[in-house]
Each structure stands twice: as structure tokens, then as C-alpha cells.
Amino acid sequence: MPHIIIEHSASLQCDLTHLTQSIHQSTIETNLFDEQTIKTRRIAFAECILGDGKQDFVHIQVHLLVGRKQAQKQMLSEKLLNNLKxxxxxxVSLSVHPYDLDPAIYRKN
Known part of the structure; x- marks a missing residue:
């Protein structure tokens, strides 16, 4: 854990591989997680309408098992947002949101 999901507009013009690797590395650098447990993936959305008038977006979801302190989640959010900036x-519209997963119902193989 965690699962880092990078959502973005398909029209985003940047080196997407570098973006994914950079976000993964920033997550490692927080020292909040065992490096071997971090999973980062990216999803492109073919269509989006953004209320702020921007044409492209990047939104990062961070799925965490319950137990991280608020300050840790804030630090993680800031680190990832600063990386995006x-x-x-x-x-480009940017956002980051950590989500707590309930360990009572989360399953993995």
C-alpha cells in the first residue's frame, strides 16, 4: 500500500512515463511507505469538461489503509501536488486526494 492512481485528460501534452515515474518517486521520498508496497498507475480520460475553463487535468488518488495521521496525509498531498506543479x-488543472481504505473490507491476492 498505497495505490497511486494518476487520472488525466488524454490530450495532456507531456512525457507521461516521466510523470508516472516522478509521482512514484515522490511517494517513496515521503518515507511513509515501504517502497516495495507502492503501486502507481495512470488512466487517460478521452473526454472531460472542466469548470475552471482549463482544457487538461491531472488528478491523483492515493488509496491508503486506515491509520495514517492527518499531518502525514497532508504532507503526502503537498509533495505530490508540488511535483505536479x-x-x-x-x-493544467491539478488536484490530489488521499482516501482511507477500510481494512475490514479491503482484499488483495
Whole structure:
């Protein structure tokens, strides 16, 4: 854990492999997780309408098992958002949201 899911508009113009690797590395650098447990993936959305008038977006979901302190989740969010800001122009809508997973119902193989 965690699962890092990078959602973005398909029209986003950047090196997407570098974006994925950079977000994965930033997650490692928080020292909140065992590096071997971090899973990062990326999903492109063919169509989107953004209320802020921007044409492209990147949204990062961070799925965590319950137990992280609020301050840890805030630090993680800030680190990932700052990384996005360094990689992408201001014309891209950016957001990050950690989610707690309930260990009573989460299953994995």
C-alpha cells in the first residue's frame, strides 16, 4: 500500500512515463511507505469538461489503509501536488486526494 492512481485528460501534452515515474518517486521520498508496497498507475480520460475553463487535468488518488495521521496525509498531498506543479504548466488543472481504505473490507491476492 498505497495505490497511486494518476487520472488525466488524454490530450495532456507531456512525457507521461516521466510523470508516472516522478509521482512514484515522490511517494517513496515521503518515507511513509515501504517502497516495495507502492503501486502507481495512470488512466487517460478521452473526454472531460472542466469548470475552471482549463482544457487538461491531472488528478491523483492515493488509496491508503486506515491509520495514517492527518499531518502525514497532508504532507503526502503537498509533495505530490508540488511535483505536479513542477512538471506541468499552470494551464493544467491539478488536484490530489488521499482516501482511507477500510481494512475490514479491503482484499488483495
Amino acid at each position: 513542477s512538471l506541468l504548466p499552470e494551464s
